[in-house]
Amino acid sequence: MATDTPFPDAGAQATRKRGGGARRTRKAALHLGGIAVSLIVTLLGLIAITFFIGRVVPIDPALAVVGDRAPKAVYEAARVQLGLDKPLIVQFVTYVKAVATGDLGMSVSTGRPVLQDLKEVFPATLEMATLGILIGIALGVPMGVHAAAKQGSLTDQVIRVVGLAGYAIPAFWLGLVGLAVFYARLQWVDGPGRVDIAYDGLVTPVTGLMLVDSLLAGETDIFFNAIGHLALPACILGFFSLAYIARMTRSFMLDQLAQEYITTARVKGLPERVVIWRHAFRPILLPLITVCALSYAALLEGSVMIETIFSWPGIGNYLTVALLNADMAAVLGATLLIGTVFIIINKVSDALYDVLDPRAR
């Protein structure tokens, strides 16, 4: 796992660029090694938790597979097949091996391997969440900077309200209201789904991202249609990340603007724009990367609720359908995938912080 994470290399590069000596490189490498170890431990923890949920919490996992009307022989066969006759620790090792090799079991509801299902649905979620975070960053960062520069201004008030709303509004409710207003009433956006039914299945999935695939196929109609469908859910996700990013940006900026070097810059007679963007904004870039990464990870998780509203064929929809069918292999597979991505994003942003921050070395 440690070798295919991108950061050991990035760390070495950053150090080289700054002309660091061998000692510093080694220290950074050691530190990154620590992060890699904690990444592996956390991922193992995730697997342990899903194992616990799948094997220990249900009273009888075999019964859950065959149903309570199955004859005794079938039930026993299922028990042996699931390895339930072996000690728990042996079951866990088998489970870790299976997960590590990508064997997440079969989905009862689709009748296909869970991994194959996940591969198909994940790009849809990725597309929505990525657009959401882009909206959040593109609006949230300038809003936060502006609010800090002009405390008490309209932007400042708006950010306060938006920040609170981000805490208090249920995402699924906002999705429903958004559909009612922007789709049904105003007809500014297209309805649920990724494209109109007429376009469904016309584009052969290459990357799985509808926007990219339709452009690759040269189908601009489908491209614009997909944007119409993507706009509302992405904006709603964007709203929640904007709320968080803007609030954090504002708070970081206020800390910087209170520093003495900012007063010095102002006394020197530098234009306010230079003071704010070049002097105050530069140092907060680093914590902002962490904030954006956290927000992105949260969006991948938050999309679960949004996807059910918008009939979005992503991992959230897959998960909810599996939940309602008590399809545990699919539930745990989706949990593992979302959890792994979530953890990797978190740890990579930690590592980035350490690599880029000159003080942390």
Added chain:
Amino acid sequence: MAFADMRNWLLDESPASRRQARWGRIFRISLAFRGNALAMVGLVIVLALIAMAVFAPWIATHDPIAQDTYARLRPPSAANWMGTDELGRDIWSRVVFGARITLAIVILVAVLAAPAGLLIGAAAGYLGGWVDRVLMGITDIFLSMPKLILALALVAALGPGIENAILAIAVTSWPSYARIARAETLTFKNADFIAASRLQGASSLRIVVGHILPLCTSSMIVRVTLDMAGIILTAAGLGFIGLGAQPPLPEWGAMIARGRTFILDQWWVATMPGFAIIVVSLGFCFLGDGLRDVLDPKSGEKH
């Protein structure tokens, strides 16, 4: 002038008894709290939620589960303040009774998760060494998990239902309390009064329970209040998906789910319970912010 005497007694700079010091502190905190308008709004909202839950039968205008198929999907009116749903049930009355469920969820999660986190964190911080490393290792693993997904998977395994939803939310929310309790414990651990108590022969358990835990409570109260909004949203989300409270319970998230089908024409069915969720979540946010400012000023946002 009993009132003025009382005030002087409470604000005395050199309290003569432990009781006077304690009441004086509570009085000063309440004075500071009253000066914070948003915090007062939050307090009023939370008190209103509690009042609604307690006096629900008197506040509601209808029976929350009585169906009246002639009065299906009526828009808000003088008779049905928030309209009626697809079974002709009065939405206002259901929202009022839903306050009971929301309050129960919030209280039970706090009662389950906060003490567990508190004990784990205090034990880790006070005992140190390998206990600290193991406990905090587990805490960190839980902290870096996506909470909502974990709660979903747990409820899926336990089976849908309000009790299991509460359990799942509690299981995913103790780690942050453990972190805070550990940090607080570390600041007090080497204080002279702890050393004095240890020299008197107090056991570790006695020191943690008798001296350290009480000192953690104020920051814990702040944290729990701030977390309430998130707990309410998660519970509503579970209800919305169909894993939380089961029908005919008037849980707000489940009510939104039922109104989903009618969102385009009968908007009130899904939106009204949503407003209730938003108001209550905001109330807890305001209250938590206000409490943090008076109880735990150092950890607040500076601006």
